[in-house]
Amino acid sequence: MHPELENALIRTRRHFFKDCGVGLGRVALAGLLAEDAPAVARGGDDLLTNPMAPKPTHKPARAKRVIYMHMAGGPSQLELFDNKPKLRDLHGQAPPNAFVEGKRFAFLKPDARLLGGAREFVRHGRSGAEISDLLPHLGAIADDICLIRSMSTDVFNHGPAKMFMQSGSAQFGRPSIGAWVTYGLGSEAQDLPGFVVLQSGPRGPRGGTPLWGSGFLPTTYQGVPFLPGAQPIVNLSSPNGYNGARQREFFETVRDLNQGRLGVVGDPEIATRISAYEIAARMQTSAPELMDFGQESAATLEMYGADPRTPSFGLNCLLARRLVERGVRFVQLWHTDWDHHGGAGADLGKPLEQVCRETDRPAAALVRDLKNRGLLEDTIVIWGGEFGRTPMGEPRETTGRDHHIEAFTMWAAGGGFKAGATVGKTDELGYSVVENKVHVHDFHATLMHLLGMEHTRLTFRFQGRDYRLTDVAGEVLPFLLA
C-alpha cells in the first residue's frame, strides 16, 4: 500500500474511535489505541479499515466468545433450581415480616401467602447438582455447568430489568454486553456480523432493539437480528435480476469508481467504504452457507430437537453453534414466555412445562455439542432470565409467582466458568442470598474477566463521564471460576 495512504488509514482508525461516537472516547481511546499499536504494526489491513477487526485483550483470555440465552420473563428458580422443602412445609402461611415490610413488588399484595414448590428435584452427575425434573436434559450435563443460585439484581419490571441484565443499567439506551464485547475485542468473523441476535417464542422480548443496542458506542457494535429463513440478514440477497455474476460486476464498478475518487480527494473514509462493500459482498456468499442446515447430521438435528424448516429455540441453538464456529463473538438468544404470574396460560403448571420442553433439550444439546467439538473450552454459554420469582404465590385464578430480584438462579458453562459446581445459597425459603451473592454487576465483571478484559478499563467517555458495563460496581468473583 502507498505509504501516504497507509498513514491516512491509520488515522481513519483513530478517527473512528474519536469521531464516530456520540461522545468522545478520549480516555477510552488512549487505552484502545495503545493496545492497537502492535496490531497496526503487524500491518493488518483489516484493522485499519474495519472496526470489527479482532483486537488484543487486556490480559490472557479464558474465553473467546459468548452465547447468551436470555429466558425472557424470569424463570422460577423455585420450580427449576432451588429446592426449598421448608417452603413446602409452610405453604399457605403468611411470609415473615422481613419479606414484605418496606419491600416493593410489581404485583404482590401484602396479603400474599407462601407458595410451596410442587416439583420433584433430582440429583445429577458426579457433582450431585439438584435440578428439577422439568429440566432432565440439563440434569444430564450437570457436570458441565456452573449453577449460580445466588444471583441478585436491582429492578423488578421486565423492560428495565432486561436492560439491566443486558447492559448493566436499567436506563434504556446504554450499550449492551454484546456491544461492549465487540467494541473491546472486535470479531473473528469478518464475513458475518460480530454480534448476532436470535429470537424464538410467541413474541419478541419486551424492550426490543435497545436490548442489543450499542447505546453511545459506535453503531457498528449493535447486535444484528437474524430473521428466520434462508436470508437471515436484512438485504442479504441480491435484488431480483442480479444473479451472482451481475452482482459481482456491480460491486466491481462501485469499487473502481470509489477508488478513483479516493485518488482525487484523498479521504481515507473512502478506503473504509471500499472495504465495507467488499465485506458486504463476502457476507452475501457466506451467509447462505451458514444457513445450510443440510450440512448437519440427522443425529445432531435430533440432539437439538431442531427441524430446519421450522423456526424454534432448538434451531437457534444450533445456529448459535454454527455462528461461533465461524468466529462470531457474541450471540444473544431470546426465548419469550417465562413470565409465570398465574392465571390462564401463565401458571406454574402446563405453561411452565411447555417452555421448559421448548428450551431444555436444545440448551443442553448446545453445551454438549460445543464440548464434543472442543469449543466449550473457550466459549461461554449463559442461561438465565432478568430476575427470578417470589417464594410468595400470586393469587390469580391459578397460582404463579411475582418478580423477585433478591435471589434467583442462572447457569453458565464453558470458557472458564467452574464446571459441575453449584454456587451460592439462599435462605431456607429462597428469599435472600445467604452465601456467595452474585450481583448482576459482578456477573458482568466476571464475564469480562474471562474474555480477557478488565471491566474497569473497558470504558467509553460519554457526556463527561467514562462509562463502563459495570457502572461503578462489579467484582470478579473467584468462586465462579474454574
Add this chain to the structure above:
Amino acid sequence: MVKNGWMMGRTVRRVPRAVGLGLLSLSGLAGAMTAAWASSAAAPQTEPVSFEKQVRPLLLARCAACHGEKLQRNGFRADLRTALLDGGDAGAAVHPGDSAHSPLIDRVVSKDPKKRMPPSGAALTEPEVDLLRRWVDQGASGPEDRVPAIRKTVSHWSFQPIRLAQPPSVRLKTWPQNPIDSFVLAELEKRGIRPSPPADRVTLIRRLSLDLTGLPPTPEDVDAFLADRRPGANERLVDRLLSSPHYGERWARRWLDLARYADSNGFTIDSARSVWRYRDWVIGALNRDLPFDQFTIEQLAGDMLPSATPDQVIATGFHRNTQINEEGGTDKEQFRVESVVDRVNTTGATWLGLTLGCAQCHTHKYDPITQKEYYQFFAFLNNQDEPTLSFPEPEQAKQRAALAGELKAARARLAALEKDPEAGRKAWEELARRQAGWSWSVLKPREFSSAEGTSLRAMDDGSLLAAEPVPDNDDYLVVGEATGRVSALRLEALTDPSLPRSGPGFARGNFLLTEVEVSARIPGQTRSRRLELAAASADHSQTDFGVGMAVDGDPKTGWAINVEPGQGSLNTARTAIFNFKTPVDLPAGSSLEVRLIHRHVNRRYQLGRFRLSLGDVPAREAAVLLKPDAVAALKLPENRRTAAQKKLLVAEFSRTDPQRGMLAAEVARLDARDKEIEKSIPSTLVLKELPAPRETHLMIRGDFLRKGVRVYPDVPAALPALRGAPAAPTRLDLARWLVSPENPLTPRVTVNRIWQALFGTGLVETENDFGTQGTPPSHPALLDWLAATFRESGQSSNRHACGWSQKKLLRLIVTSATYRQSSQHRPELKQIDPNNRLLARQSRFRLEAEAIRDTGLAACGLLSRKVGGPSVYPPQPANLDLFSQTKKNWVPSQGEDRFRRGMYTFHWRSNPYVMFATFDAPNALAACTRRSRSNTPLGALMLANDQTFVEMAQALADKTLKEGGTDDEQRIRYAFRRALSRSPESHEAGRLLNYLKGQEAAFRNDAAGAAAVSPRDLPAGVDRATGAAWTSVARVLINLDEFITRE
C-alpha cells in the same frame, strides 16, 4: 415505601439519649481545643450547649476547609446549623435529639479510615465528640440562618462571560469574507499554513443545498448557479436556500435529535403516540426564523406564557418526548421521576452543554454542580401535568369557523320557521294535494333476478315477493317496459303474511336498502344508460337511516324503517319516491332496469315484498309523501275536517314540509361535517404547570425512595443568578434564564452545535460537555465572537449581530471563506493537523440516515415535497417486528407518502425503521447531540440491495431514458449529474459506459432478469435489456461514496 431511620430527615424525633461520657476523662486534653470549647468543658452536662460559641468554632476549625463557605465537598457544608440539618449528598448530617442516628457523630467517631472525618489530621477528641453529641441530643438548637447560596466564582473558561473580541489582523487580507475568516486565518498564519482554495462552484452548491435543506440541487439549480456570474451569486443562493420550506425540515431534524422525538412510548409495550404537531411546530418555527430565545422559551414553558397560543402550547411537546412505561406492575412515581431526570439531563445537554446527570447521585466529580443544585434544577421541571390536547390545524380551524357561521345561519332560519307553525302551510297543502294527484304506472317486472340467490316471485299486483333461500346480502334486479317521459321512481315496500312478522323486510319486518340504481335500455343503444337519482322522500324513515341514504352512493348507509315508540308499527307498508336528476323521454321499446342493493354489514336486511312504479312529476320537486289518512283529510275542505284530522295534518306538515326538511337536512349536514373535522383534529402531548408545585427533595444516591433535604427551584451557583431573584421561581423563569444575556453557555453551546453541523466537528469537540472534562475550544475567540454575534440584537455596534436569528447566523457562517474551502485532504497537513482542527480545509463527511434517503429520492425524482403531517410508513423488509414485544403497525403507505422525506417516517422506539438504524439515526431514548457516522458492511448491503434503493435506481433509469438525451454519453452525463451534481470525468464516464454495454449484453440473454430490473414504462425504441442496463448504472451511482457524502 421505606421510611427508615435517618434518611427521613427531621421527621424523626427521639428522646435525647442519656449522655454517658464521664467528664473527668476529658481533663488535660485542652491542647487541641479552642478557647470556647475549653471554657465549656467544665460546665455541667445539663447546661445547654451553644452552637455559636462552642459548636461552630469547632466545626470551623476541623471541617470547614472542605465543608465550609468556599468549598462544599459532596455538597455538604458543616459550619452552619441549617446546613448541618439539611446535609449534603448523603442526606441530613444531624437529626436533632438523636445523636445515635446522626451521621455527623457517626463519621467523627468511625474507626473505618474511609469513613472517618476529618479524613486527615488527628481525629476529634472525645470531649469534642461529646460536645457535638450533647448539642445534637439537646435538640441541635441554634440560629435559623439561611444557607446562603454562594455565587461561586469558577475559573473554567465556559463559565466566563462571553467577550466580543475584535477580529485579529491577518496578512492575507484578500481572503477573509467576514470576521470568522480573520479568526481562522490568524491561527493558520501563526503556523504558516495557507487556507485551501475555495471549492469549485458545483461542489459548493451541493454542499450548501445539503447543509441548508438536506436535499441535493437539481441539475437546473446547478446550471442556474453556474450561469450567475454577477457578484453576490453565492449570497443569493444562500438566501434562496434559507427561504425554502425544506430548510425548516433539515434543521428541525437536527433539533429533534436533541428533543429525542419519536412516535411511540418506548420501554416494553411501546404503543404509538401522537406528538407530530410538535415536530411540525419545530419545522414551522425554523422556517419563520423564530428567534432562538423565543424558540427556547416556547418549548420549555410555552404553556406558561401570558395568553399562550395553541402553537406555544404545542411547543412544550419538547419535554413530552420522554418515554412512558406502560408495563404492568410498575411504580408510576418511579417512572415519572425518571422522565423528570431525562428532562433535566436533556435541558443540560441541549442548552448548557453540561453533564448535569453526573450530579444526580452525588455532587459532580468535575464540574461545579452539587447534588443539591441538581435537585434544585430538577425542582423547576417537577411541577407539570402531562395532558394530551387537541388543537385544530390552521386549515381545520378555518373550515370550522366557516362551518360555525353557516350552521348558525341555518339554525336561525329553521328556528324562524318553527316559530310560526302556520308559515308555508297553505303552500304545503297545495303541494300535497297536487302531488296526491300524481299518476303512477306500475313497472311490470318483465325480467327479475337476485344476485345472491333469493327466490323472487311476481305477484298479480305487479309486486315481487322474495322468499328463502335468503342470503346475508342481496341485490334485486327488476326490468320492465317503459315509454314516454319519466322523472321519478316510486318504491312501495309491502307487507305479506309469508314474511317474518309480515314484512315488509326480512329483519323482523325491517330492511336496509343501501342503494337504488336505475338505468334505461333504449333501442339502438348498445349500453344501458344510467339515470342519476337526485332526491328521495319517504313516508317514514328510521332515525339515522333516512331514505336519502339510499341514493348517496355510500354502500355503508341506507334506508330503513324501524319505528320509535309512538310511531306506529314497524310492520307497515311504506312508500319512497326517488326523483331523477333529469327527466328522461323513453322511445317506444325502451325498458327500465332498477337495482335494489342491500349490502349492509347487518345480515338479512333485504326487502320482502315490493312494487315499483314510474311517474312524471315536476322536475326536482321533492315529493311530499303523506300517510294515507292524511291524504284523505287533505282532500276535505278545511271546515269539514275533524279535530283528529287537523292534528294529523299539523304533524304531517311539520314532518314533510319540504322547506323545513331541506333546512333540517342542511343543519344536519353541516353538523355532521363539523363533527367529522372535530374528530380528525390531531392530538399532541404538552406540558401544563400544576397549580401548586410538587415538593422536591434531594434523592439520596439518586434513589427516588430516599428523600433528602427539601429543595426549591434554583440554578447552579456557578452560573449567573436568576434575574430579579423571584420568590418562587418557575419553569418560565428557568427558560428565560437560559437565554438571558448573562448566561454564557446557551449561545456558546448553540453556535458550536451549528458549527458542528457545517464542519463535521464543533469548535468545542465535546459538543455535549463544556465542563472541565470537555475539550477546550480550538478557536476560543471565534467561539465567543460567534456566540456574542448570535445573541446581540441589531442595535448593537456589531453589524453582524443576529438577534438570536439562526438564519442570519447560518448565512454568516456559510458565506465565510472558511466554509467555502475545498474539502480535499492535504497530505502536507497530515502530521501538523491530522484532525483538521485548524480548518485549513472543509470537512468531508457522510450524510445522515434521513439525508441519504432524501438525496436518493430527490436524485431519482420520486421525492414528495409535502411538509408536515402525521408520520408515514415507507415500505421496509418484512418480519422486522418479530424482535419486539408487540406487533408493530407497519402497513406501507400508498401514494406520495411512500416517498416522503425521511424525517416523516414513523419512529417506533423498540423497532426503528431499519434503514435509519443502519445509518446511525438516534434511538430517541435520550437527547443526541451528535450522530455517529458508521461505515459498515450492513450499510453497504442496505444501499446495494434494499428494495427502496433498487426502486430509486429504476426511477433514475426511467428519468434518464426519457429526459437524458438520446445517446449513451449524454445519458450517462445526465444520470451522473442528477446523482452527484457534477459531470463525470472522462475515465468515470468511460467506466460507466463500459459497464452499461456489458449489462446490456448480459440482460439481452436474460429476459426474466431484464424484466425484473428494467423500468416498466420505457420510451419507444428502448427494450427491456437497455432499460435494465440503465437501472444497473443508476444503482452504481447511488452506491458511490460520493453520493452519500457531503464534500
